[in-house]
Amino acid sequence: MESRVKDLSLAEKGREQLYWAERNMPVLLEIRRRFEREKPLAGQTVAACLHVTKETGVLVRTLAAGGARVVVIPSNPLSTQDEVAAALAQEGIHVYAWRGMSERDYYNAIGFALSFQPTVTLDDGADLTSTIHKLRHGIRDKTLDYVMETAGSVDAEKLVAGLRGGTEETTTGVLRLRALKSAGKLLYPIIAVNESYTKYLFDNRYGTGQSTWDGVLRATNLLIAGKNVVVAGYGWVGRGIAMRARGLGARRVIVVEVDPVRALEAVFDGFEVMPMDEAAKVGDIFITATGNIRAINLGHIFKMKDGAVLANAGHFNVEIDVAGLERVAVAKRQIRQYLEEYTLPNGRRVYLIGEGRLVNLVAAEGHPSEVMDLSFANQALAAEYVVKNKLAIDVYKLPDELDREVARLKLKTMGIEIEELTEEQRQYLTSWELGT
Structure with missing residues (x-):
C-alpha cells in the first residue's frame, strides 16, 4: 500500500494550503534549498509521526528534497488536514492519515510506518517511539495488536538495529523518553527538539x-x-x-x-x-x-x-x-x-x-506557519544531525550552534540585523584577568 487518505480529489486544495504555509516558512525553505544541493538524507527512510497539517507538509517536502523516502502518519486521530494528506500522497509521499481515525486506525498507521523499516523517526508525543520500544521489549497490548495488522513481517531487532536516531517535538513526548532512559530501556538516540530555545520559547x-x-x-x-x-x-x-x-x-x-x-x-x-x-x-x-x-x-x-x-x-x-x-x-x-x-x-x-x-x-488549524517555521527547521536539522553523527543511545538537546542558526536565519528573513561583539568584548568575556 502506497498511501491511505480520505479523498485524493482534495489534493488541489491541499496544494493551495501548502503554498500558503510555504509563503510563511522562509527558514525551512532556506534549509530545503541546501538539502536539494547536498542530499544529506539520501538513502534514509524517515517515519514522521506528526500532526498532518500544511506546516508538516512543508517539512515533509524538505525532507524529501534532502533525499529521504518519507512516510507520514498522524500523532493525533483528529488533527489531520485531509486536503494536505491528499496533496502529499499525490507527490509520492507515503501517507496513512485521515481526520477522525478510530483507535485501531491510528495504530494501524503506526504499523504502516514501521513496515517501511525506517532509519530515522520524527515524533510528536512519542507514540511511534514508544511503540517501537514495546515491540522490541516484547510488551504486548491491544494497541500493539493493531500495529501488527499493518506492520507486515517487521522484525523488531532488525528494525532497531537499522535506526540511526530520532527526534521528539513535545514536552509530553520528552517526558516519556526520559522515563525510558531512566528505566534503562531506551533503544536508540533521540534529539529532544522541544528543548531547543527556538522551539519552546516560541512554539510553546x-x-x-x-x-x-x-x-x-x-x-x-x-x-x-x-x-x-x-x-x-x-x-x-x-x-x-x-x-x-x-x-x-x-x-x-x-x-x-x-x-x-x-x-x-x-x-x-x-x-x-x-x-x-x-x-x-x-x-x-x-x-x-x-x-x-x-x-x-x-x-x-x-x-x-x-x-x-x-x-x-x-x-x-x-x-x-x-x-x-x-x-x-x-x-x-x-x-x-x-x-x-x-x-x-x-x-x-x-x-x-x-x-x-x-x-x-x-477545533482550529494548529500553530501559525510563522512559528512552525522555527520548530520544523529544528526538526529538519535534527534529522540531518542524527544521520551525520553516530550518537550513543541517549536523549540529546540539539547543539546550540544549530539552535542559534535557526534564530539567525529567522531574523534575516524578517529583515532584522543584530549587533556583533567587538574583538575587545570577546576577549573580556573569555578572560579571567579583567575585572572592575
Missing part, C-alpha cells in the same frame, strides 16, 4: 498561546473579555495561554500549578494562583496544559458553574477526566461542531471542546 509560548484561543473561539464564539479564565500548568504553554487570555480582556486569569517556582513566577507575572479546588468555583473557561492525567477531575467538575467551558491544550486527552464525565452525565448532546454539552446530576451543564483532545488542532 507564542504558537500554543495563540492557537489554543483560536480553537476555543472557533468552537464556542464566546467573548473572552470579562470572563474568569483558569489555566492549569504554567510551563511555556501555560504561560502563552495565560498571556493571551489577559490580552483578550479576561477579567481574571487564574493559574493552577504544582511547582512552587512556576507558581511564584505566575504571581510575579501578575496572575492569581490557587488550587484547582478553589479555581473550579469561580472559573468560566478552563484550559489544561500540564502534560499529566486528571488535572481536572470529577470533583473539580462538580464544583464548576453552570456553563463552564473545558478545553485541553496538552498533547494527550488525559488532562480532563472525560471518561468520568461520560460516566456520570445524565445527558449529553452536541451543540456545535466541536462542542458537547454534558448535564451533571446536580443540573449544571459543562461544555467540553473537541472531546478533550488538543484544542488548537481539533
